[in-house]
Amino acid sequence: MAKKFKLLSGNEACVEGALYAGMKFYGGYPITPSTEIAERSALELPKVGGKFIQMEDEIAGIAAAIGGSIAGLKSMTATSGPGMSLKQENIGYAAIAEIPLVIVNVQRGGPSTGLPTAPAQGDVMQAMWGTHGDHPVIAVSPMSVTETFTETVRAFNLAEKYRTPVILLTDEVVGHMREKLEIPEPGELEVYDRLRPDADDKDYLAYRVEEGDLVPKMAAFGSGHRYHITGLFHDETGFPSNSTENAEFMLDRMMNKIAHNLDDILAYDEFMTEDAEHLIISYGSTARAAKSAVMALRGEGIKVGLFRPITIWPYPAERTIELAKQVKSITVAEMNLGQLKLEIERVVKSEAPVQLSGKANGEVLTPNDIIAKVKEAL
């Protein structure tokens, strides 16, 4: 069979990836620079029997998507800066009620209305800490159109597998640039569906896990298992509980869904790190400039490598520490004033000095920006 190629933007590839992963529900609200995700979802979903709805605001967009997931459909919503701020409360709801959901944030310049058509990576810390209270977080950040496709598929898989909201953190550059995408054949990439209880499972409890397991099976509303879902702390029945012991147990389990499965969740890429004496850490579209910087510096005989976290939350700490021990300096390149740098400093401690090549004025970082910064550390 001939390979299927398409020339697509990152936003369009996101929808193609979502459909490949089995998305059947999209709830959202238009916002630059993510709107193409809503538009293509509106176009394509009814063709596969799926549902699209444009809601009255960002909050309703994620609420409807959570509702769709509860009714049994793989669901997604997409937005950008201001919309992401509005969605925060319901992200926490999906986390505590353990509802699989993919939330796309095509980052633009902020804060507030900021620079709506300009790229940024200023929502990195928001992805981790945006909603109130301690809660599990998975966020992934692709660097290209193809990777937007594959990471969207992976985001759906992680959401379904761990029953948690997953944030696909792209940026305006990745969202709007066009590249050739080879659409994988069905079956070529893994597609994971949430575990559901058997129809005749009389003992089903919505939030009970099997011994040694961390993720409860999820019944769809209307499937015959009548149960209660709430954003309050609840026990294994799903009903509210004020017990501090129970809250601790449930929160531990929710956090451990992620913490105990790092091998499955973490993804990263490396470029010329084997003999690197200086390291650049970058992600999303900025990693493209970082890669050019590595090649240019190598041309000058400077041994530089690139570490590129694809999963940014949880942050791939273990490999970063190994590399930190190997190199003399780390330059974090990101389109913000040093957000992931904070996490990297926390992780590497005094193993290597960490400096920032950052920008938050709506311009992309260029290879020259990064090269100049790396040279400061030589």
Place this chain on the structure above:
Amino acid sequence: MINPVVEKLFRADRLPHIWCPGCSHGITLGALARTIEKLGWDKDEVAIVSGIGCSSRAPGYLDVNTLHTTHGRALAFATGVKLANPNLKVIVISGDGDASAIGGNHLIHAARRNIDITCLVFNNNIYGMTGGQYSPTTPTNDFGTTAPHGNIDKPFDIANLAASAGATYAARATAYHVTQMEKLMEKALTHKGFSCLEVASICPIYYGRKNKKGSPANMLKFLKDNFIDAKVAEKLPEEKRAGKMLMGEFKNVEAPEYTDEYQKIIDRFAEEK
């Protein structure tokens, strides 16, 4: 002996409920349970969605699919549930603050879409769960903990707000007139399209005490004495209508329903294949 409706529809192990003595929410929830029972609905096919507040605790007591969401957002979650699975009979239980303040935007847009959801608004004119702050339906000049000098806001008429926004069924009942409430509830639940039934309710603890409304019985008597059916009111002379509040059916029309219309788009593509 346990009431057969309680036995059949309530999650007896979740009782007693959390509501204060004298609260009318139990009356309204009982009416809902009896109406569902009367309609013979399959419990597996009923989903009740709520937001945050006293009334929003109601779904948890019923043995159906129940979803307790975030403040004000019940209709938005319910829209997702209904669109994803139109076979479900979706009911939203909300309060005056939940439905018309923080969730007011969702109320008017759910009404505008005419999606087949029944929204029951337990309107007790106050924020009860947070301890008695004025809501969008607290009458002007009444008191709340955040209106210690008298409320200068003007109240919403929730049933007519929903009707104006496009709800194809809108009605008001009271917690006193239970027989009428059940009739209206049955019509709201079986109506195809968005239906809104506002239930004039009492909050003796937070609204009643703050406004010197007397005992719960007195407050129910107030509902009895001051609400008249809209159809009866039409025939009454002006002087007898003065100062009365209206209950009954305000709007009942047919119009294309949202999930049906969406299904037509899906069917169009299925035919092309």
